[in-house]
Amino acid sequence: MVMTGSPPPSDRPAHRPGALLSRFWPVLVTLVAVGIAICGFVSLRDPSPSATVEETELELVIAEYDPPPPPTADEFQLQQSEPTEPEAPTNDRYELALQLKRGDTIEKMLGDIGVPEADREQIAEKFELLLKKNKLVTGETITLSLQTLSEQPDAPRVLSLLVRPQPEREYSITRDEDGSYSGEIKTYKVSPRIVRVTTVRAGSLQESGIRAGAPAAAMGEFIKALSYDVDFQRELKSGQQFTVLLEQHVTSDGRVIHPGRLLAGQLELAKRTVTVIAFQPSGSARQFFTPDGKSVVRSFLRTPMDASRISSRFGVRRHPILGFSAMHAGVDFAAPLGTPILAAGAGKVTRAGYYGGYGLYVKLAHTADIGTAYGHMSRLGPGIKPGVSVRQGQVIGFVGSTGMSTGPHLHYEFHRGGKPVNPLIQRFAMHAKLSGRNMVNFLALVRQYLVQLKKAPQVR
Numbered sequence: 001m002v003m004t005g006s007p008p009p010s011d012r013p014a015h016r017p018g019a020l021l022s023r024f025w026p027v028l029v030t031l032v033a034v035g036i037a038i039c040g041f042v043s044l045r046d047p048s049p050s051a052t053v054e055e056t057e058l059e060l061v062i063a064e065y066d067p068p069p070p071p072t073a074d075e076f077q078l079q080q081s082e083p084t085e086p087e088a089p090t091n092d093r094y095e096l097a098l099q100l101k102r103g104d105t106i107e108k109m110l111g112d113i114g115v116p117e118a119d120r121e122q123i124a125e126k127f128e129l130l131l132k133k134n135k136l137v138t139g140e141t142i143t144l145s146l147q148t149l150s151e152q153p154d155a156p157r158v159l160s161l162l163v164r165p166q167p168e169r170e171y172s173i174t175r176d177e178d179g180s181y182s183g184e185i186k187t188y189k190v191s192p193r194i195v196r197v198t199t200v201r202a203g204s205l206q207e208s209g210i211r212a213g214a215p216a217a218a219m220g221e222f223i224k225a226l227s228y229d230v231d232f233q234r235e236l237k238s239g240q241q242f243t244v245l246l247e248q249h250v251t252s253d254g255r256v257i258h259p260g261r262l263l264a265g266q267l268e269l270a271k272r273t274v275t276v277i278a279f280q281p282s283g284s285a286r287q288f289f290t291p292d293g294k295s296v297v298r299s300f301l302r303t304p305m306d307a308s309r310i311s312s313r314f315g316v317r318r319h320p321i322l323g324f325s326a327m328h329a330g331v332d333f334a335a336p337l338g339t340p341i342l343a344a345g346a347g348k349v350t351r352a353g354y355y356g357g358y359g360l361y362v363k364l365a366h367t368a369d370i371g372t373a374y375g376h377m378s379r380l381g382p383g384i385k386p387g388v389s390v391r392q393g394q395v396i397g398f399v400g401s402t403g404m405s406t407g408p409h410l411h412y413e414f415h416r417g418g419k420p421v422n423p424l425i426q427r428f429a430m431h432a433k434l435s436g437r438n439m440v441n442f443l444a445l446v447r448q449y450l451v452q453l454k455k456a457p458q459v460r
Ligand SMILES: [Zn+2]
Pocket: 001, 002, 003, 312, 328, 330, 331, 332, 410, 411, 412
């Protein structure tokens, strides 16, 4: 059956998606730190408005600069025809963003910054009418456009008041030329927009993607979808190009509500390009497929260990102990003594104990047709005995050198129809594949995505 010469220590440290994600933590921490720094900056009190501000509970916030959407043709006409007010020099105008405190009303808020009573009553009344039953929440930002008048420098005139409680809805009150105020509700249509991030790997895949504008969640999904096929340790190199195709949700004035759900991704490796496509088959959860409709998730693990090196392949070889050529019915993975051995797939334990030259041995039945077997263990995994069910990836034992073996390694067999076959080539037959209507819909989507992976507008 089994056994190799002296097994060198593993040269292959564990490298799973989890490990990649954990590398991303420093970036997250930095982002949060930067976020806090920015918040700290914006909430500094604006020193310019009048002293009354200091006595109130209102927090004055410098308005974030938010460029207005480009005017539509109609709006442009309107702007062109508008007469410019000669008595309103622009330097008397300023913007203020106030945050609604607990118990605040619009009227109180305006009173706190010295807006004349007649104006603030009118504004508050119009605003109530506009808002109807909707309530503003504490912390809501009210953006004011104000004008200082020379005859009453402590009582600013409100030119407009804007609140946008949801990205798709904006309430505004505007001062008309006759000094009265009118209200308006603007609704912004939210629609999906397909964009892509194409960049080159520098550092981890996750960090490279985020740096180029891809959301962390989408990168995480992309890496997980790749991990079934790509050997990150050996195949991933700096400078390799990758693209993620994202679906953002954007308001008609260009506000991104959702930074992007992963639709598809493509990674250029030295010798091949790996493409993953997200798809939701009818009656099933959204998942990732190869462009020919095979699930990226394999029914069986590629190697039943995290850290290992193939030390002897399947097939006829010269037997290291018996000395003559014989069939090697499995694959040997050299790994340090005590390395956990994982169930290659979900199944049932049919054998767990000493078994001749195999030493301490576990056999799993996955389907009526397919089984896997593991030899030379030093000990069994917790609770492993005939009849129990195991999950994929569950520890079923630990690497040892029991039975006919020259050093610690795992002898791993894959059985189909009761006969041992080469485990390393089985994975190709193990993907679930789309069929029927699902396949037709999927292939149409693939055609679209493959073009968009190259031509969709880039993020930023
Ligand atoms: Zn072997």
